[in-house]
Amino acid sequence: MDLITISGIIGVVAVLGLAVYLLFFRKKKETAMSLRAVRGTTTARSASVTEGITSVVVNFTSVSLNGNGKRLTFNEERSIDFLSLEPNANFLLEGKDVPAGNYDWIRLVTGTDSYVEKDGVKYSLSIPSGNTSGLKLTQGFTVPENDVANFAIVFDVNKSLKEQTDGTYKMSPVLKLIKYVPPVVVEETVEETV
Secondary structure (H helix, E strand, C coil): CCHHHHHHHHHHHHHHHHHHHHHHHCCCCEEEEEEEEEECCCCHHHHHHHCCEEEEEEEEEEEEEEECCEEEEECCCEEEECCCCCCCCCEEEEEEEEECEEEEEEEEEECCCCEEEECCEEEEEECCCCCCCCEEECCCEEECCCCEEEEEEEECHHHHEEECCCCCEEECCCEEEEECCCCCCCCCCCCCCC
16 A cells, blocks of 8 residues: 555544544533523603502523423522612523523513512512413524523513502513623723823
């Protein structure tokens, strides 16, 4: 055999060995996923719904993702005030390992401890089907491989909240899934010259 044939055979064996490794032995890498809840903006007319209200607190008990032929459920209880939304206090999921791939939907299950606070008084907040079948977003999304996936669910509180005749509140959430881009903090030092 000549040198060209031997190097060709070694090349083919190397390519086949790499293919076998990638197909059978390499662990599929998972990626970190974060999911935030953010408050949407609305028109001035619908903003009057929340006039006088100081808190709209929704208690979430789990988040489910459906895709890649399986369903992932994270049972973590979180309460989020959609009128305050303090930075870093609004995570529904934070840094969870999620297999890369395409997902069909997200489901948010709510607890029974949600409320609206107005003039210092807490009123019950009901979310139809929230604690049984949950709030389902059927907008598909992709979690990239070997990367951090940051998403946000935008809750339009003003369009979602309705005051009932008995003084309680009902929320039929208007939701939208978006890619979340964390804000950039710029620190600058200014020196005074005399």
